[in-house]
Amino acid sequence: MELMPHPTLPDMIAYGLVAPRIKVLYVPTTKVACSTLKLLISQAEGSYNAQAAQQIITPNISQEQTIHNYRVHGLTRLFDLPRKKQWEVIESSEWMRVAALRDPIKRAYSSWENRVFLRAPGTPQSIIDMCGDVIVDGHVDIAATFRKFAHAINADRDAFAIDDHFRPQFNTLYSNQLEYHHRVYIDRPGEIQKLADAINERAGTSVKLQRLNSGLGINADQIFDKETADLVANTYHEDYEWFGFERHNFTAPSTSLVFNPIQQALLNNLRESTERLTILSRAAFHRVGLRYGLSQIRKSLWIRITNPKGKGDTRLLQW
Numbered sequence: 001m002e003l004m005p006h007p008t009l010p011d012m013i014a015y016g017l018v019a020p021r022i023k024v025l026y027v028p029t030t031k032v033a034c035s036t037l038k039l040l041i042s043q044a045e046g047s048y049n050a051q052a053a054q055q056i057i058t059p060n061i062s063q064e065q066t067i068h069n070y071r072v073h074g075l076t077r078l079f080d081l082p083r084k085k086q087w088e089v090i091e092s093s094e095w096m097r098v099a100a101l102r103d104p105i106k107r108a109y110s111s112w113e114n115r116v117f118l119r120a121p122g123t124p125q126s127i128i129d130m131c132g133d134v135i136v137d138g139h140v141d142i143a144a145t146f147r148k149f150a151h152a153i154n155a156d157r158d159a160f161a162i163d164d165h166f167r168p169q170f171n172t173l174y175s176n177q178l179e180y181h182h183r184v185y186i187d188r189p190g191e192i193q194k195l196a197d198a199i200n201e202r203a204g205t206s207v208k209l210q211r212l213n214s215g216l217g218i219n220a221d222q223i224f225d226k227e228t229a230d231l232v233a234n235t236y237h238e239d240y241e242w243f244g245f246e247r248h249n250f251t252a253p254s255t256s257l258v259f260n261p262i263q264q265a266l267l268n269n270l271r272e273s274t275e276r277l278t279i280l281s282r283a284a285f286h287r288v289g290l291r292y293g294l295s296q297i298r299k300s301l302w303i304r305i306t307n308p309k310g311k312g313d314t315r316l317l318q319w
Helices: 034-045 063-068 083-091 104-117 125-130 142-155 169-173 191-203 226-235 237-243 261-286 290-306
Strands: 017-019 024-026 096-101 182-185
Touching (some): 034 191, 096 169, 104 125, 182 191, 226 237
């Protein structure tokens, strides 16, 4: 298929990350090994700043998640580049453009587990409110709770699109407009290592892959029944159609996975700790000082003046 880049494609993938030294563009997709790949590329580029991970005040629930902060990975964000340079990165044969893909079933569950079930910092409250717990004898039925989410997002996908964890991979990668040299299916054995090898060869490095953010380890067979699988497949139909994922054959008419008292207590404790972490982080932001705030305002104004067509969402600055 002939690619037809939209005139505003740089704005549409403004969240892309650029490694200028090794000439790599990485367009990340949430819950598709993006932590692992950001670490790999930033280490190969030589921009990774481990010390910054000790200093940032964003509410990360683990040290691993600090890699998403631009001060830690140190990669250049596409929206920070001049327009001419953006198009060079997007179109030039001198640049390697990479992306990763994941089975929509596994990605949907992983996104829900992290953002909704475990209440990750930054999850919109409106999404949490639409996906309340299903309780059985005082304990969460995780399978029924996920099924409730599957119904909700299938009924109103736009309501969930405010969080990029719930957008189709097709809507993130724009594969009908952008040529990727490496489009890695992370569920296929050895594929992500092949990408690591290609990046290391390009960079002249020997960075080893590190798996980050592994989740609770709950198997899909414990969660999915036919109804839930069909709902997820329908919600993410573009990913199946465009990327050739095979549909799963879950035949069980229903499933249930109720937490025991210890698991329920741990869940409650984790949610309370995450909520407290978010409160402390918010308080820290308020106390960083007037000078810091003014410098960030100047930075925001400069971006708006020099690139008025760029993304206007100040959250992209990750202050």
